[in-house]
Ligand code: IPE
Ligand code: IPE
């Protein structure tokens with residue numbers, strides 16, 4: 001069977017759509033940016049708590065390819081938060097053995113942000129205690145398209161033949177290359193959609209939709225989700241072992 005990025009059993013990858021910052025702020029009569037600021041505080045808490053909860057990989061959706069369509073001031077505010085986050089967290093992340101990676105198309109960001117992200121990635125690239133990915137200017141469809149283009153070019157040049165393209169080769173061209181597929185997807189704020197997040201990678205993830213807005217999300221809620229995850233029966237299209245035994 002051609003399975004891409006199948007999970008080594010000792011990894012636990014949690015993907016999060018951090019949604020609801022704006023509504024959290026609105027309900028407190030605060031500007032949307034105050035919600036984003038509070039959201040960053042939540043993120044720092046979750047990153048710190050994750051390794052002790054048994055999570056090996058955490059991938060959070062921070063800015064989608066569609067989020068450029070928001071008002072200029074909000075986009076600028078989010079860019080500033082990205083800058084501040086890297087500047088204030090890099091040293092501690094490195095000290096804590098966190099391997100940081102920005103996924104998505106970084107080329108759309110200003111030079112200084114690109115440099116900050118690259119510097120953070122290079123500084124932490126050999127850390128292995130915890131893998132932390134932030135999706136920035138990320139879109140699942142765009143990522144699938146760019147991977148397709150790379151492979152089509154290779155085929156046009158005669159470097160590969162179309163029948164050589166399997167799941168592994170395809171996944172190796174995605175921005176998530178090298179990461180195990182997420183085991184768990186969490187979306188906060190009650191919305192139940194993917195909003196273009198990790199379309200390829202989430203094929204067999206377990207989904208958890210949480211009513212709390214992201215700024216109000218806590219390590220305790222995360223721990224509760226992990227507990228519930230243990231009781232989920234992941235079949236990957238097959239049938240349970242007991243069923244096979246009963247039929248024998
Ligand atoms: C998520 O919160 C953060 C980003 C998309 C950057 P939102 O800003 O989407 O908050 P709501 O969904 O409007 O409440
Ligand atoms: C998804 O949330 C993107 C991020 C959390 C970064 P959105 O708020 O942008 O998604 P929609 O518009 O509700 O689908």
Ligand code: MG
Pocket residue numbers: 019020021
């Ligand atoms: Mg939203």
